[in-house]
Amino acid sequence: MVERSRDLFEEEGFSSRLRSNGYKTIFKMNRINQKLSENKKLLSIYFTAGYPKLGDTVEIIQQLEENGVDMVEIGLPFSDPLADGPIIQASSQVALKNGMTTDLLFQQLKDIRKTVSIPLLLMGYFNPVLQFGVENFCKKCAEVGIDGLILPDLPLAEYEEHYAEIFRKYNLINIFLITPQTSEERIRQIDAASEGFIYMVSSASVTGSSSGFGLEQENYFKRIASLSLKNPQIIGFGINNSETFQQATKHAKGAIIGSAFIKMLSDKGIAGISAFISAIRKV
Amino acid sequence: MKLNKQIPSAAPPNYNVNEKGYYGEFGGAYIPEMLYPNVEELRQNYLKVMAEESFQKEFHQLLKDYVGRPTPLYFAKRLSEKYNTKIYLKREDLCHTGAHKVNNTIGQILMAKRLGKTRIIAETGAGQHGVATATVCALMGLECIVFMGEIDIKRQAPNVARMKMLGAKVVPATSGSKTLKDATNEAIRDWINNPLDTHYIIGSAVGPHPYPDMVARFQSVISEEIKKQLNEKEGRENPDFVIACVGGGSNAAGAFYHYLDKMEVGIIAVEAAGKGIDSGESAATSALGKVGIIHGSKTLLMQTPDGQITEPYSISAGLDYPGVGPMHANLFASGRGEFISITDEEAMDAGMQLCKLEGIIPAIESSHALAIFESRKFKKNDIVVLNLSGRGDKDLDTYIKHFN
Numbered sequence: 001m002v003e004r005s006r007d008l009f010e011e012e013g014f015s016s017r018l019r020s021n022g023y024k025t026i027f028k029m030n031r032i033n034q035k036l037s038e039n040k041k042l043l044s045i046y047f048t049a050g051y052p053k054l055g056d057t058v059e060i061i062q063q064l065e066e067n068g069v070d071m072v073e074i075g076l077p078f079s080d081p082l083a084d085g086p087i088i089q090a091s092s093q094v095a096l097k098n099g100m101t102t103d104l105l106f107q108q109l110k111d112i113r114k115t116v117s118i119p120l121l122l123m124g125y126f127n128p129v130l131q132f133g134v135e136n137f138c139k140k141c142a143e144v145g146i147d148g149l150i151l152p153d154l155p156l157a158e159y160e161e162h163y164a165e166i167f168r169k170y171n172l173i174n175i176f177l178i179t180p181q182t183s184e185e186r187i188r189q190i191d192a193a194s195e196g197f198i199y200m201v202s203s204a205s206v207t208g209s210s211s212g213f214g215l216e217q218e219n220y221f222k223r224i225a226s227l228s229l230k231n232p233q234i235i236g237f238g239i240n241n242s243e244t245f246q247q248a249t250k251h252a253k254g255a256i257i258g259s260a261f262i263k264m265l266s267d268k269g270i271a272g273i274s275a276f277i278s279a280i281r282k283v
Numbered sequence: 284m285k286l287n288k289q290i291p292s293a294a295p296p297n298y299n300v301n302e303k304g305y306y307g308e309f310g311g312a313y314i315p316e317m318l319y320p321n322v323e324e325l326r327q328n329y330l331k332v333m334a335e336e337s338f339q340k341e342f343h344q345l346l347k348d349y350v351g352r353p354t355p356l357y358f359a360k361r362l363s364e365k366y367n368t369k370i371y372l373k374r375e376d377l378c379h380t381g382a383h384k385v386n387n388t389i390g391q392i393l394m395a396k397r398l399g400k401t402r403i404i405a406e407t408g409a410g411q412h413g414v415a416t417a418t419v420c421a422l423m424g425l426e427c428i429v430f431m432g433e434i435d436i437k438r439q440a441p442n443v444a445r446m447k448m449l450g451a452k453v454v455p456a457t458s459g460s461k462t463l464k465d466a467t468n469e470a471i472r473d474w475i476n477n478p479l480d481t482h483y484i485i486g487s488a489v490g491p492h493p494y495p496d497m498v499a500r501f502q503s504v505i506s507e508e509i510k511k512q513l514n515e516k517e518g519r520e521n522p523d524f525v526i527a528c529v530g531g532g533s534n535a536a537g538a539f540y541h542y543l544d545k546m547e548v549g550i551i552a553v554e555a556a557g558k559g560i561d562s563g564e565s566a567a568t569s570a571l572g573k574v575g576i577i578h579g580s581k582t583l584l585m586q587t588p589d590g591q592i593t594e595p596y597s598i599s600a601g602l603d604y605p606g607v608g609p610m611h612a613n614l615f616a617s618g619r620g621e622f623i624s625i626t627d628e629e630a631m632d633a634g635m636q637l638c639k640l641e642g643i644i645p646a647i648e649s650s651h652a653l654a655i656f657e658s659r660k661f662k663k664n665d666i667v668v669l670n671l672s673g674r675g676d677k678d679l680d681t682y683i684k685h686f687n
């Protein structure tokens with residue numbers, strides 16, 4: 001995977017872009033950076049691995065790519081998902097009951113790069129990663145072709161002090177979150193530490209709230225856009241239809257849909273993916 | 284009784300929290316970014332606020348006039364005779380609302396007010412911390428929302444009624460296993476959803492830094508008083524041993540606090556073994572836990588090999604928590620503390636014995652600490668202080684059922 005990334009790097013001449021973005025060391029080209037450089041608004045989908053059925057993981061990812069999704073966040077289920085609302089909590093519980101484990105997820109993803117080429121991220125809480133062993137986890141990610149990690153409860157300072165080097169060694173991009181309450185000073189710190197995109201939480205809430213975006217969010221989206229951060233922003237939390245997708249991507253590089261997608265899976269299963277995605281993309 | 288041995292390693296010089304929020308390798312603030320502004324605001328202010336003279340004055344005045352402090356240090360003559368040693372009971376059971384929990388809620392409500400917060404949230408298991416929080420919210424006229432596992436709401440009906448009488452809203456936690464850890468998750472989620480006006484009064488020496496340290500400081504009034512009272516009674520401030528039960532670890536943190544670095548004082552922490560450490564139904568975190576992250580803190584917790592947090596079990600709802608505060612994880616890992624686990628059966632017998640010998644009905648949590656005398660022997664002249672963290676009124680049903 002590293003080999004292939006290097007090819008991409010040279011072929012498509014990203015080095016100047018990366019350098020101009022202020023990278024201290026040139027980060028090996030990663031599928032995430034490549035995707036972010038495309039001239040389009042990105043749609044990213046989150047789902048919980050092992051839900052609805054234990055063996056659905058690979059098929060869901062394939063379907064998402066076939067239907068034009070740009071990036072996928074594969075959720076590693078956790079017993080105590082602090083930042084998640086009822087829908088993702090419930091899907092995590094079902095996934096664990098179905099028998100999903102970290103080991104099993106890596107087994108399921110073993111051949112994913114034979115059929116899927118969009119960027120794949122793992123999203124989960126830090127404790128299961130810690131128990132697996134952070135280095136071992138990163139190594140496995142690299143082996144199966146994961147491009148980045150989103151671990152909401154691994155704080156910036158801990159990451160930089162203890163884990164950044166390991167992540168880099170395995171060419172994994174760590175994604176940090178910001179919220180409407182994050183101070184500009186901290187946003188700039190997070191921007192400096194980020195090497196892909198910034199995950200912009202749309203409002204002060206756990207996942208799955210769906211009240212739509214009002215003036216407050218609009219102003220927040222604009223404020224962040226005006227900061228000229230070096231990393232593009234992708235907005236998540238509360239995006240559930242084409243309207244909220246349009247609102248979010250007006251000021252950001254892309255948007256992430258989680259709870260609404262999982263709810264659709266609960267109702268319609270894998271067969272519903274195609275209609276769901278085209279409805280989101282409809283302007 | 285089972286002694287959970289840990290070989291003492293090269294001991295760190297300091298058993299209290301360091302400036303980064305760690306006790307040895309335990310602690311820190313493993314929180315999602317959504318909580319960062321709240322926790323950071325608290326971290327930046329808590330020591331400053333606590334050092335203010337007006338804060339100290341109000342805190343101590345309330346502890347005296349409202350809580351009823353100082354609580355007595357009582358020489359338990361008949362208990363001492365039975366076990367052939369000198370046992371003092373620190374009577375936290377005599378605090379207003381029936382347990383040590385209120386020391387912390389008084390401190391935190393004053394903190395919340397100084398930070399300009401108008402809405403208070405809390406988690407509760409058995410309902411003791413919920414009652415103590417509802418109490419101080421009534422006292423200060425602040426809105427109070429208590430998260431409680433759906434299963435616990437059914438098990439602890441009298442405390443639910445108390446909270447409601449005190450004006451609190453009790454919200455059932457219906458996620459996960461519907462008990463204390465899930466109530467804590469729900470409180471944290473509520474805080475994420477209400478980042479500006481809300482203060483989260485956590486109920487034990489757990490959670491992200493600065494909570495374990497802040498709670499320990501509020502509870503440290505316990506050992507501050509012990510020192511003074513023991514000096515009056517025995518002419519010395521330091522007992523040979525101080526004993527406390529550990530759920531999350533707040534009463535123990537308070538009882539140990541001023542003795543942490545006094546190596547001549549033995550520290551004994553008592554955990555709930557439930558039906559036995561190897562029974563699969565236990566809450567003995569030091570014996571069964573591994574290092575991990577729970578509720579924002581790196582500490583010892585009970586979990587599957589895959590890192591999923593498991594459900595603990597104890598007859599005592601207050602000890603029924605799958606983790607332990609980072610101070611205690613470090614006391615265990617460093618060998619500074621002696622950790623003993625006590626089964627349901629042993630605790631219930633010890634509780635009943637205290638009723639008969641001393642005329643005190645203890646909380647079942649405290650009964651766990653009392654039970655160690657059956658097998659942990661002390662010398663005749665040893666001075667042993669046991670923190671009697673709460674009274675047993677809330678547990679009558681459980682006692683009655685157990686002995687029928």
Ligand SMILES: Cc1ncc(COP(=O)(O)O)c(C=O)c1O
Nearest residue numbers: 530531532533534601648672673
């Ligand atoms: C009387 C009593 N003792 C002890 C505890 C355990 O908590 P901690 O370990 O924080 O003291 C509780 C908790 O509810 C309690 O009510």
